[in-house]
Amino acid sequence: MEFDGERILDGINLYFNDHEFLTLLGPSGCGKTTTLRIIGGFLTPTSGDVLFDGKRMNDVPPYERQVNTVFQRYALFPHLNVFENVAFGLRVAKLHKQEIQERVHEMLGIVGLKGYEHRRIDSLSGGQQQRVAIARALVNRPKVLLLDEPLAALDLRLRKDMQNELKRIQQTLGITFIYVTHDQEEALSMSDTVVVMDKGRIQQIGRPEDIYNEPKNAFVADFIGESNILDGVMLADYKVRFFGRTFKCLDAGFAPNEPVDVVIRPEDIDFVPPEEGHLVGTVTSVTFKGLNYDIIVDFRGFKWLIQTTDHQPEGATVGIRLNPEDIHVMHKSEYSGMFGDYSSYSAEYDELTEDADDEEE
Amino acid sequence: MKKVNRLITILIFVFLYIPMLVLIVASFSSGKDITEFEGFTFMRYAEVFRDRSLLGLLGNSLLISILASSIATVFGTVASLGIYSLKPRMRKTVMSLTNIPMTNPDIVTGISLSLLFVFVGSKMLHQRNSLTFWTLLIAHVTFNLPYVILNVMPKLQQMDHSLVEAAMDLGCTPVKSFFRVTIHEIMPGIITGAIMAFTMSLDDFVISYFVTGLDFITLPVEIYNYTKKQMQPKIYAMFTMLFLLIFVLMVVMNLLQLRQDKRRKEAKQ
Numbered sequence: 073m074e075f076d077g078e079r080i081l082d083g084i085n086l087y088f089n090d091h092e093f094l095t096l097l098g099p100s101g102c103g104k105t106t107t108l109r110i111i112g113g114f115l116t117p118t119s120g121d122v123l124f125d126g127k128r129m130n131d132v133p134p135y136e137r138q139v140n141t142v143f144q145r146y147a148l149f150p151h152l153n154v155f156e157n158v159a160f161g162l163r164v165a166k167l168h169k170q171e172i173q174e175r176v177h178e179m180l181g182i183v184g185l186k187g188y189e190h191r192r193i194d195s196l197s198g199g200q201q202q203r204v205a206i207a208r209a210l211v212n213r214p215k216v217l218l219l220d221e222p223l224a225a226l227d228l229r230l231r232k233d234m235q236n237e238l239k240r241i242q243q244t245l246g247i248t249f250i251y252v253t254h255d256q257e258e259a260l261s262m263s264d265t266v267v268v269m270d271k272g273r274i275q276q277i278g279r280p281e282d283i284y285n286e287p288k289n290a291f292v293a294d295f296i297g298e299s300n301i302l303d304g305v306m307l308a309d310y311k312v313r314f315f316g317r318t319f320k321c322l323d324a325g326f327a328p329n330e331p332v333d334v335v336i337r338p339e340d341i342d343f344v345p346p347e348e349g350h351l352v353g354t355v356t357s358v359t360f361k362g363l364n365y366d367i368i369v370d371f372r373g374f375k376w377l378i379q380t381t382d383h384q385p386e387g388a389t390v391g392i393r394l395n396p397e398d399i400h401v402m403h404k405s406e407y408s409g410m411f412g413d414y415s416s417y418s419a420e421y422d423e424l425t426e427d428a429d430d431e432e433e
Numbered sequence: 434m435k436k437v438n439r440l441i442t443i444l445i446f447v448f449l450y451i452p453m454l455v456l457i458v459a460s461f462s463s464g465k466d467i468t469e470f471e472g473f474t475f476m477r478y479a480e481v482f483r484d485r486s487l488l489g490l491l492g493n494s495l496l497i498s499i500l501a502s503s504i505a506t507v508f509g510t511v512a513s514l515g516i517y518s519l520k521p522r523m524r525k526t527v528m529s530l531t532n533i534p535m536t537n538p539d540i541v542t543g544i545s546l547s548l549l550f551v552f553v554g555s556k557m558l559h560q561r562n563s564l565t566f567w568t569l570l571i572a573h574v575t576f577n578l579p580y581v582i583l584n585v586m587p588k589l590q591q592m593d594h595s596l597v598e599a600a601m602d603l604g605c606t607p608v609k610s611f612f613r614v615t616i617h618e619i620m621p622g623i624i625t626g627a628i629m630a631f632t633m634s635l636d637d638f639v640i641s642y643f644v645t646g647l648d649f650i651t652l653p654v655e656i657y658n659y660t661k662k663q664m665q666p667k668i669y670a671m672f673t674m675l676f677l678l679i680f681v682l683m684v685v686m687n688l689l690q691l692r693q694d695k696r697r698k699e700a701k702q
Binding site: 108112114133134135140141143147148149150160161164165194208209212222267301 | 531593595596598599600601602603604605606611613617618696
């Protein structure tokens with residue numbers, strides 16, 4: 073897909089299974105919305121094909137596709153009330169009055185808006201508008217429902233409720249959901265399949281657990297959760313060397329002595345007394361996070377983030393042990409060296425909170 | 434400072450409305466002129482309604498303004514949709530082009546239209562009377578169009594474009610989505626555009642003067658002919674009624690605008 077000569081999507085090859093909850097996850101500008109708009113029919117790809125059940129859909133306009141969309145800002149029709157908004161697609165399809173009545177009422181029941189039929193759209197809260205938007209799309213019984221960051225405009229608690237609600241609706245109706253979000257937690261908790269995208273390319277496709285536990289490259293490792301990413305060398309199968317030590321690991325299939333990225337999740341690291349540790353470092357900062365402490369430890373100038381419930385005072389010398397299952401080895405990629413160093417720890421956290429603020433607007 | 438501001442505001446209103454006030458007073462005067470105000474009377478109004486020719490002229494004026502503003506509203510709305518779908522740079526260029534005729538002196542527009550009509554009528558269609566009701570209508574539609582576009586365009590730009598996409602997503606063809614969604618969103622702009630076009634048409638003298646034939650004359654043109662003779666006081670009554678009509682239309686227009694702004698503000702909260 074190209075846009076004003078700029079390549080927005082590159083080599084996207086995706087299969088969507090029936091009844092699946094699939095999430096396109098990535099930072100803004102990664103091409104996930106573009107992908108969704110191509111599926112919805114609002115954009116025609118400059119190259120490549122969109123196939124539904126084996127049929128080429130490239131030139132089929134949106135109004136002839138068996139796909140419905142929940143738009144980012146809901147796009148509810150302000151001149152119609154709740155009932156008429158939901159009934160819109162059915163009226164266009166010229167269904168029988170009786171059937172329209174039944175289907176709209178059934179759908180309003182499913183999204184929990186019974187009794188709101190005659191309310192004006194602008195008298196509804198954000199969460200309610202969201203439900204109307206979902207009902208309006210689903211009442212047409214599409215084969216696929218596209219959702220473009222549908223929860224981005226809701227506050228945190230409402231977002232959590234709606235996540236459960238959406239998952240429940242998807243399971244009740246058995247419709248394929250293609251969901252776009254930049255919120256990794258949302259993606260992991262709702263999806264059957266997660267597609268991580270960046271710079272118009274798919275970085276990894278997999279079940280949420282696999283994406284988290286077996287990230288393919290430094291971008292995925294960093295975008296999904298927190299990661300310490302180190303340079304290492306794969307000596308042989310199940311043997312990786314970094315920080316001047318050789319560790320056992322569970323990864324194999326690399327070339328001998330291949331330079332690799334090593335991921336260690338901050339919550340997998342346990343402190344031990346310094347004399348027992350594989351590595352020994354100094355605590356440089358401690359942040360209380362409620363559930364745990366975020367502790368930054370300096371190992372020979374490289375700072376690691378460690379999440380633990382054990383408090384360590386600043387300046388303490390600590391040791392850590394790494395078990396083979398704590399270590400995940402990845403091939404080098406264009407993202408190597410860009411992520412996973414917590415030397416600029418505080419700055420990174422500032423960025424995260426800024427993001428969070430943006431979402432809640 | 435506040436007092437000064439208020440005083441100036443009042444003064445401006447006085448300056449703006451005193452001529453109208455004079456006219457209204459004159460229309461109720463039983464004397465020949467405002468200079469010889471003798472007594473209060475509704476007689477002038479009665480005279481207006483008894484004067485067949487004057488009523489006929491008013492009818493002509495209303496006919497031409499209603500027709501011209503309706504046609505201009507339809508064309509202008511369709512044109513706005515077209516301009517809106519252009520790329521932003523092209524859109525800006527086209528918008529300035531459509532705005533120029535509004536600032537163009539009426540007399541220039543009138544004479545150039547007249548030249549065009551005479552040329553087309555006599556040279557190409559071989560008509561003896563090339564200036565008719567139809568040329569007048571075309572001229573009015575022409576100068577009304579920019580006002581409609583000027584009012585509809587901002588409404589299109591304010592509209593959430595995903596509404597159109599949502600309509601298409603729910604099975605509407607582009608045409609259907611216009612009638613089911615877009616038109617409701619831009620309706621306030623269409624109405625104000627139509628009202629503005631109507632008032633422009635109703636009180637146009639300069640352009641009409643050059644493009645109308647002898648078979649169809651509008652009120653302002655004929656009144657101009659009256660001024661060459663002695664002014665009849667019943668004209669004042671007629672003016673007063675025209676003024677009130679336009680005044681009411683403008684108030685309605687502003688109320689519509691106000692209600693819409695309020696609704697938008699509520700929706701934002």
